[in-house]
Amino acid sequence: MPKRSAGMLLYRPSGDSIEVLLVHPGGPFWANRDLGAWSIPKGESEPGDDPLQAALREFEEETGQAPPTEELLDLGSVTQRGRKVITAWAARGDLDPETVASNTFTMEWPPRSGNLREFPEIDRAAWFDPSTARQKLVSAQAELVDRLISALEAR
Numbered sequence: 648m649p650k651r652s653a654g655m656l657l658y659r660p661s662g663d664s665i666e667v668l669l670v671h672p673g674g675p676f677w678a679n680r681d682l683g684a685w686s687i688p689k690g691e692s693e694p695g696d697d698p699l700q701a702a703l704r705e706f707e708e709e710t711g712q713a714p715p716t717e718e719l720l721d722l723g724s725v726t727q728r729g730r731k732v733i734t735a736w737a738a739r740g741d742l743d744p745e746t747v748a749s750n751t752f753t754m755e756w757p758p759r760s761g762n763l764r765e766f767p768e769i770d771r772a773a774w775f776d777p778s779t780a781r782q783k784l785v786s787a788q789a790e791l792v793d794r795l796i797s798a799l800e801a802r
Contacts, residue, residue, distance in 0.1 A: 649730040653702035654689025655714050656722065656737040656791055658799075659774070665799065666774040667792060668742065669783055670709055673749070673770035675756055685783040687735060687791060688769070698734045709769050711748035715740040722794045727787040735788075737795045744772040 657668040669685040671677065677684055690705030692698055699719070706714035715738035722735040749769040756764045777796060781789040 649726070649732050651692050651694075651698075651732050651734070652689045653692045653696075653698040653705060653734045654687040654736075655702050655706040656687045656735055656795055657706075657715070657740045657742070658737055658795060659739065659741045661774075661776065664776060665796070666776055667780045667795070668744070668772060668774055669780060670747070670749075670769040670772045673767035674752070674754065675766070677770075682782050683784070683786060685780075686785055687733075687788060688772075689733060689735070690768075692734075699736060702734070702736055709747075709749045710742065710772065712742055712746070714738060720795065720798045722791050722798070725787045725790050727785060733788060733791075735791050737791075737798070742772075744774065747772040 658665045670688050671685050688706045688709040690708060692701035703714050703716065718739065720737040722737055724732050724734045726732050747769065749767045751765045751767050753763050753765050756762060775783060777792050780792050
């Protein structure tokens with residue numbers, strides 16, 4: 648059974664377009680990666696979890712801020728390489744990326760050293776225009792930006 652995650656794509660107006668908030672994974676494996684490494688704020692959901700509640704919870708865990716809960720747009724699901732299924736919603740909102748503070752995880756680093764170190768789940772967040780966001784995002788998640796734009800144009 649594939650792993651499942653749920654997340655939230657925050658957007659805000661920017662001129663005649665929008666910007667979307669993306670997060671960059673923390674830890675040593677991602678430190679020097681940029682294009683194709685960013686994500687929407689998301690996290691694993693357990694079997695039986697309500698995906699929307701998981702998305703709202705994970706947004707807060709990854710950003711340290713409460714997510715918007717009004718006028719949520721269901722963006723459906725995408726499947727990443729490795730078969731992980733991401734279910735996402737979009738919400739209009741704004742936050743200062745400098746105030747983002749995520750939860751942490753512990754791992755042995757360097758490998759086989761016996762040293763346990765703590766790292767933030769995300770090490771930074773930033774706003775991007777849709778074109779740049781598609782380049783920054785893990786490839787399967789780029790579809791979520793396109794779905795958001797289509798949903799906003801249909802309004």
